[in-house]
Amino acid sequence: MHMNRREFMQLLAVAAASGMALDSRSALAGKAPANFYDVPRHGNVSFLHFTDCHAQLLPIWFREPNVNLGVGEALGKVPHIVGQDLLKTYGIKPGSAEAHAFTYLDFTEAAKVYGKVGGFAHLKTLVDKMRAQRPGALLLDGGDTWQGSATSLWTNAQDMVDACIKLGVNIMTPHWESTFGAERVMEIVNKDFKNANVDFVAQNVVTNDFGDQVFKPYVMKEQNGVKVAVIGQAFPYTPIANPRWMVPDWSFGIRDDGMQKWVDDARANGAQVVVVISHNGMDVDLKMASRVTGIDAIFGGHTHDGVPQPVQVKNAKGITLVTNAGSNGKFLGVMDFEVKGKRVTSYKYRLLPVFSNLLPADRDMEAFIKTVRAPYEAKLNETLAVTDDFLYRRGNFNGTWDQVIVDALMEVKGADAAFSPGFRWGTTLLPGDPITMERLMDQTAITYPQTTLTEMTGATIKTIMEDVCDNLFNADPYYQQGGDMVRVGGIEYTVNPNKKIGERIGDMMLKGKPVEADKTYKVAGWAPVGEGAQGEPVWDVVAAYLRDKKTIKGVKLNTPKIVGIGKKNPGIADYDGSYA
Amino acid sequence: MNALRRNVLKGAAGAGTVAVAVAAGLLKPTQAMAAWNKPAFEAKNVGDAMKGLGVSAPADSKDIAIKAPDIAENGAVVPVEVTSNLAGTTSIAIFAEKNATPLVASYALAGGTEGYVSTRIKMGQTALVRAVVSAGGKSYTAAKEVKVTIGGCGG
Numbered sequence: 001m002h003m004n005r006r007e008f009m010q011l012l013a014v015a016a017a018s019g020m021a022l023d024s025r026s027a028l029a030g031k032a033p034a035n036f037y038d039v040p041r042h043g044n045v046s047f048l049h050f051t052d053c054h055a056q057l058l059p060i061w062f063r064e065p066n067v068n069l070g071v072g073e074a075l076g077k078v079p080h081i082v083g084q085d086l087l088k089t090y091g092i093k094p095g096s097a098e099a100h101a102f103t104y105l106d107f108t109e110a111a112k113v114y115g116k117v118g119g120f121a122h123l124k125t126l127v128d129k130m131r132a133q134r135p136g137a138l139l140l141d142g143g144d145t146w147q148g149s150a151t152s153l154w155t156n157a158q159d160m161v162d163a164c165i166k167l168g169v170n171i172m173t174p175h176w177e178s179t180f181g182a183e184r185v186m187e188i189v190n191k192d193f194k195n196a197n198v199d200f201v202a203q204n205v206v207t208n209d210f211g212d213q214v215f216k217p218y219v220m221k222e223q224n225g226v227k228v229a230v231i232g233q234a235f236p237y238t239p240i241a242n243p244r245w246m247v248p249d250w251s252f253g254i255r256d257d258g259m260q261k262w263v264d265d266a267r268a269n270g271a272q273v274v275v276v277i278s279h280n281g282m283d284v285d286l287k288m289a290s291r292v293t294g295i296d297a298i299f300g301g302h303t304h305d306g307v308p309q310p311v312q313v314k315n316a317k318g319i320t321l322v323t324n325a326g327s328n329g330k331f332l333g334v335m336d337f338e339v340k341g342k343r344v345t346s347y348k349y350r351l352l353p354v355f356s357n358l359l360p361a362d363r364d365m366e367a368f369i370k371t372v373r374a375p376y377e378a379k380l381n382e383t384l385a386v387t388d389d390f391l392y393r394r395g396n397f398n399g400t401w402d403q404v405i406v407d408a409l410m411e412v413k414g415a416d417a418a419f420s421p422g423f424r425w426g427t428t429l430l431p432g433d434p435i436t437m438e439r440l441m442d443q444t445a446i447t448y449p450q451t452t453l454t455e456m457t458g459a460t461i462k463t464i465m466e467d468v469c470d471n472l473f474n475a476d477p478y479y480q481q482g483g484d485m486v487r488v489g490g491i492e493y494t495v496n497p498n499k500k501i502g503e504r505i506g507d508m509m510l511k512g513k514p515v516e517a518d519k520t521y522k523v524a525g526w527a528p529v530g531e532g533a534q535g536e537p538v539w540d541v542v543a544a545y546l547r548d549k550k551t552i553k554g555v556k557l558n559t560p561k562i563v564g565i566g567k568k569n570p571g572i573a574d575y576d577g578s579y580a
Numbered sequence: 581m582n583a584l585r586r587n588v589l590k591g592a593a594g595a596g597t598v599a600v601a602v603a604a605g606l607l608k609p610t611q612a613m614a615a616w617n618k619p620a621f622e623a624k625n626v627g628d629a630m631k632g633l634g635v636s637a638p639a640d641s642k643d644i645a646i647k648a649p650d651i652a653e654n655g656a657v658v659p660v661e662v663t664s665n666l667a668g669t670t671s672i673a674i675f676a677e678k679n680a681t682p683l684v685a686s687y688a689l690a691g692g693t694e695g696y697v698s699t700r701i702k703m704g705q706t707a708l709v710r711a712v713v714s715a716g717g718k719s720y721t722a723a724k725e726v727k728v729t730i731g732g733c734g735g
Contacts, residue, residue, distance in 0.1 A: 470727075474727075
């Protein structure tokens with residue numbers, strides 16, 4: 001769907017006339033949309049922040065989760081609030097454009113009215129508009145920028161590197177970037193980025209042998225006469241969650257002590273504002289903000305939480321603001337600081353949804369994207385099947401898109417069960433949409449796409465599920481890795497997130513029979529982190545399945561029965577299964 | 581700069597931290613070389629290993645800092661640093677509590693040496709990494725959990 005603004009307004013009018021529960025009155029009057037992006041500048045120091053765009057250059061659909069459970073101290077707190085509870089927490093009007101951006105509610109209907117989100121040509125227009133009012137503002141890229149699309153994979157990340165330079169990114173920190181290999185990362189940092197004056201910062205990446213910094217820990221910039229420091233925090237568990245052999249000489253980790261050291265260093269060198277671009281994930285950022293002092297704001301990502309306002313975290317010497325700016329190019333964070341007497345005295349923050357229908361495409365960026373895609377268009381646009389169902393990924397336990405993937409793995413590989421990683425990226429499809437190769441690659445485009453078929457005992461299957469579940473629900477955020485639960489095909493189970501590792505998963509059933517600890521099962525999977533896997537790429541397996549099916553409908557979502565979380569947990573709503 | 585340092589040190593391969601420390605006179609050679617405490621290092625649990633070191637019921641101490649990853653990047657080489665701020669520290673022992681033989685290292689420090697050791701240990705599974713420090717004739721301890729995970733499936 002591509003519309004100009006006038007057509008969009010007409011559609012809004014039609015939608016309103018047809019009685020849709022939307023913020024149609026103000027939309028009709030042109031009031032809300034027309035001034036949607038009027039964000040007056042506050043103060044004298046500004047940061048623009050996007051994160052986890054996962055290489056989506058064009059507008060897409062992206063549905064926020066209906067299951068995002070918090071455990072331990074995070075129970076019921078931001079970002080573990082979904083749906084209506086999220087709207088209430090932030091005073092967002094149901095049915096409004098913001099409600100659509102920040103929640104899964106009435107997604108299909110609202111998506112048709114408000115249109116697709118993101119796209120670098122539209123983001124560019126918004127960035128330029130914000131910058132015009134904010135001379136000196138810095139554009140920060142929180143990482144997971146080079147991975148997630150067919151074109152980024154096929155161009156070895158070059159499309160995203162060039163797009164980010166055109167967008168005007170000033171400073172970035174990595175996660176999935178590392179899965180292009182250490183050598184490629186260094187090539188981009190030392191060549192493309194160096195030539196374009198883009199800084200690549202990460203205080204928590206050091207060499208394995210001597211602990212030397214691999215990248216600059218931070219950079220010092222000046223805005224309107226005020227010295228500001230931007231520190232980088234890469235995803236701490238890159239060599240664990242992703243293949244270690246791709247970055248064999250680098251060690252990551254959270255490294256609070258390093259963070260404190262560089263904050264103090266920046267302050268000692270005259271920084272009046274110190275901010276962090278972080279790929280920790282929000283729960284880790286919240287804990288870090290309570291332990292490290294002297295940071296004004298942590299601009300966070302990784303966990304893909306679209307958080308409308310910063311969380312204020314108290315620590316020994318003051319308050320640190322913690323944000324999280326969603327994913328897939330859907331949002332731009334705008335932080336304005338007033339700096340007086342050499343310190344931050346006030347702030348204003350907006351997390352702006354990027355509605356592509358409300359932001360005209362930047363011509364130059366649009367042309368660039370067209371050129372980049374040209375050699376691949378035929379391949380990208382191949383329709384593999386049409387979906388009658390609503391296909392999405394994001395959520396703690398499963399999504400319909402992942403169900404299609406595990407169904408395909410089981411059928412094509414002849415497996416009893418299948419595992420698919422709990423990735424939080426991957427776009428959404430509305431009922432009736434074609435499933436093109438491009439949309440399939442949105443779910444699978446990684447540099448280690450091999451599929452596997454392994455004989456596993458029931459005990460091993462449980463161990464794996466417990467291990468991944470602990471990465472998600474360990475009560476201490478520093479032991480969380482920020483992904484969702486492994487998607488499980490073929491095996492039904494019960495989960496209690498509030499238990500300890502080894503005790504969370506129970507009642508495992510396969511085809512109506514209990515999974516036996518000593519019995520061997522054939523389990524299909526993909527994305528092995530070990531070196532040397534040989535299996536067929538997952539997109540070929542799923543593409544074959546889709547071509548064969550032609551139409552995807554009646555996808556049966558395998559979601560676990562959840563216990564121990566209570567019936568009134570704000571981190572879950574409209575769950576496709578039982579919980580208590 | 582670092583590449584040069586790396587090459588220089590590669591030439592001296594085998595001269596690990598302990599050997600360098602011995603050369604610098606920080607460790608007593610007799611203890612480093614000769615005092616292989618067989619009962620302690622071969623003990624199958626923490627209690628027996630401590631007994632082998634002549635330690636019983638060490639007191640918890642906040643003056644011992646253990647620096648180790650929250651989640652190990654590679655269970656085969658987990659970097660562990662122990663700093664003892666206890667006056668008169670004479671030895672530092674490191675345990676990986678769930679290893680088949682939990683005592684992984686024991687350092688005797690000459691008087692006046694800074695209470696600091698750095699090493700890499702092997703861990704088969706998630707466990708507490710425990711440091712036991714002898715200082716002024718008494719024993720103290722602190723522990724930190726290091727998780728060993730299968731990997732994969734991250735965000």
